[in-house]
Amino acid sequence: MTKPMGNTLTAIALAAVAFGTVATADESADLVINGDQEMTIRTAAPAHLSDVMDEINSGWLYRKDETQLLQMDDFDNPGMIFVDLAQDAWNAVDGSEDKSCASCHDNVEETMKGVRAVYPKWNETAGEVRTLAHQINDCRENQMGAEKWKYTGGKMTAMEALISVQSRGMPVDVAIDGPAQSTWEQGKEMYYSRTGQLELSCANCHEENYGNMIRADHLSQGQINGFPVYRLKNSKLNNAHARFKGCVRDTRAETYKPGSADFVALELYVASRGNGLSVEAPSVRN
Numbered sequence: 335m336t337k338p339m340g341n342t343l344t345a346i347a348l349a350a351v352a353f354g355t356v357a358t359a360d361e362s363a364d365l366v367i368n369g370d371q372e373m374t375i376r377t378a379a380p381a382h383l384s385d386v387m388d389e390i391n392s393g394w395l396y397r398k399d400e401t402q403l404l405q406m407d408d409f410d411n412p413g414m415i416f417v418d419l420a421q422d423a424w425n426a427v428d429g430s431e432d433k434s435c436a437s438c439h440d441n442v443e444e445t446m447k448g449v450r451a452v453y454p455k456w457n458e459t460a461g462e463v464r465t466l467a468h469q470i471n472d473c474r475e476n477q478m479g480a481e482k483w484k485y486t487g488g489k490m491t492a493m494e495a496l497i498s499v500q501s502r503g504m505p506v507d508v509a510i511d512g513p514a515q516s517t518w519e520q521g522k523e524m525y526y527s528r529t530g531q532l533e534l535s536c537a538n539c540h541e542e543n544y545g546n547m548i549r550a551d552h553l554s555q556g557q558i559n560g561f562p563v564y565r566l567k568n569s570k571l572n573n574a575h576a577r578f579k580g581c582v583r584d585t586r587a588e589t590y591k592p593g594s595a596d597f598v599a600l601e602l603y604v605a606s607r608g609n610g611l612s613v614e615a616p617s618v619r620n
């Protein structure tokens with residue numbers, strides 16, 4: 335969205351909330367990756383959403399045919415290049431302890447299977463909910479004696495993709511009760527709070543208007559089961575916090591920082607709205 339100037343603001347704000355109903359994508363399509371791996375892209379909403387929706391849908395469903403196609407074959411999926419790069423990083427020694435990820439976690443295909451599906455996750459020792467990115471940086475800093483990676487940077491998103499792809503096809507299953515509950519409540523509060531000059535909440539767009547058009551975009555439910563996501567718009571992998579930042583900015587609000595406790599809470603809540611959808615990473619979006 336372009337920056338508003340002076341008194342054109344009201345007009346732009348009104349235009350921004352004018353949702354249209356012209357949908358172009360094929361909402362009855364199925365997502366099968368490499369011809370044999372079938373993804374759950376529509377399923378019953380988790381119990382905590384039963385008051386507001388019956389069915390949850392992957393964002394893949396709302397994309398144009400040509401974007402959908404790119405995610406159906408790993409040879410066409412530009413996100414897979416970064417998965418290969420991260421495989422090299424997995425094996426590369428770094429930091430003062432002369433260790434690689436593989437030194438402790440061996441074969442990523444075995445040790446990281448199922449991990450993405452349950453993140454963000456409560457970490458008992460640290461006494462906090464951690465995102466996958468936070469856990470990766472914790473290992474870099476405290477296990478390897480290496481520098482932390484930038485939260486939304488290329489090395490981080492690639493490593494997230496490598497770890498996530500090991501859970502592809504498994505249902506998202508983040509825990510929202512027990513010690514994670516207060517963080518989850520905080521994220522829920524954020525999701526329903528109207529922010530910015532446009533006074534829009536995540537729910538205004540992704541719960542009340544999914545399926546509708548907003549400007550040139552077909553609105554999805556804003557799910558994160560496909561993250562990190564390769565975006566054709568910026569030709570790189572983007573993690574959930576980078577996406578949240580963009581959406582908050584679009585409401586013309588001061589955005590939170592990627593990696594902040596606020597965005598961790600929001601990520602836990604948004605992830606839980608997708609409990610039951612397949613982990614799809616790396617997915618492809620416009």
Ligand code: HEC
Nearest residue numbers: 433434435437438439449457459469470473474477478493
């Ligand atoms: C010196 C050993 C060591 C190295 C090297 C190491 N880790 Fe870890 N990693 C651990 C330990 C120990 C845990 C469990 C920590 C905890 O639960 O607090 C862990 C946990 C994890 C988890 C969470 C798994 C789960 O089931 O929740 C991920 C993801 C992870 N590491 C990724 C990495 C990556 C990526 C690297 C390389 C950049 C790496 N680790 C390097 C020791 C290591």
Ligand code: HEC
Nearest residue numbers: 393534535536539551552553554556557558577578581619
């Ligand atoms: C003004 C409407 C609007 C608001 C408010 C908004 N978004 Fe979005 N969001 C969009 C549009 C448009 C897209 C791109 C099309 C799509 O995937 O829905 C998008 C995409 C996303 C995606 C990517 C989904 C995918 O499958 O790739 C996520 C995640 C997301 N939004 C989360 C949020 C969160 C969390 C909030 C609240 C902090 C929020 N959005 C607020 C309009 C909005």
